[in-house]
Amino acid sequence: MPTGVALRDVREQLFAAADRILLSEGPTGLTSRAVTDSAGCAKGVLHRHFADFDAFLAEYVLDRATRLDTSLADSAGTGTVVDNVTAALTGVFESVAVAIVALITFRDELRARLRDTWPAGVPVLTEACEMIGRYLAEERALGRLAANADVDTLAAVLIGSTHLLFADRTGDRPGPATVRHTVTTVLGAVLNPG
The missing domain is CATH 1.10.10.60 (Homeodomain-like)
Structure with missing residues (x-):
């Protein structure tokens, strides 16, 4: 070189x-x-x-976690809740996020280093879950979700369910219809008509 x-x-x-x-x-x-x-x-x-390769990886993971598109909350009250969440989840999981989760799982030293600055959860997934939760809270405040909707639990279920759809790196990627079906199933009971 x-x-x-x-x-x-x-x-x-x-x-x-x-x-x-x-x-x-x-x-x-x-x-x-x-x-x-x-x-x-x-x-x-x-x-x-970087001090060593694991220090590089830790900074890389944290950088990518903070780069998630957090503009979802700006779309509250526009379009449909299902379409907005589907687009956001597809954006997260078609990015490098799924591979980062695998990387964190694969490397013990990386997990240990991340605990110093990210005490709970997996950085990319935790950030995505918070983004979805904030958006759902906005929609609940606008009356597009039921007043009693537990947005934090719904966000976690949406992230977990969608992660399972995208987790297989060797198979076909799920299409928008598959992600939309998942979102509709998870949010169906709390969506207000109109």
């Missing part, structure tokens, strides 16, 4: 390389050499910016 090549945003370049590897090869293919090769830089670049 050539050295001395100026890299604009090294962290983002390395994180984007990790995305590509996770999506194509899964957590077993994610090594420091694979990341630096994919990023087009020398292996030492990663170790100049």
Whole structure:
């Protein structure tokens, strides 16, 4: 690998390389050499910016968790609740999120490091669950969901159910109709007509 090549945003370049590897090869293919090769830089670049590979992975996971599109709450009161939630869940799970969950499960040291800054849950899924919960709370306040709807439990069920749909990296990805059916089933009893 050539050295001395100026890299604009090294962290983002390395994180984007990790995305590509996770999506194509899964957590077993994610090594420091694979990341630096994919990023087009020398292996030492990663170790100049991160204490070790697990420190890199921890920062990568936290970065991706905070990058979830949180604009769902802005759509409260527009469109349909089912369509809005379906689009948000599809966006989360068609991203690198499912592969990150597998990565966290795969690497004991990464889980231990994440506990220092993320004390409960899996970062990407926890953030997505909070996003869905906030949106459902907005819709409940607007009267589009039943006043007694337990939005936090509904959000957790939606995240868990959708994660199961997308968890198989080798099979066909679920289409929008499958995700929509899940959302309709979970929210059906609390949706207000109109």
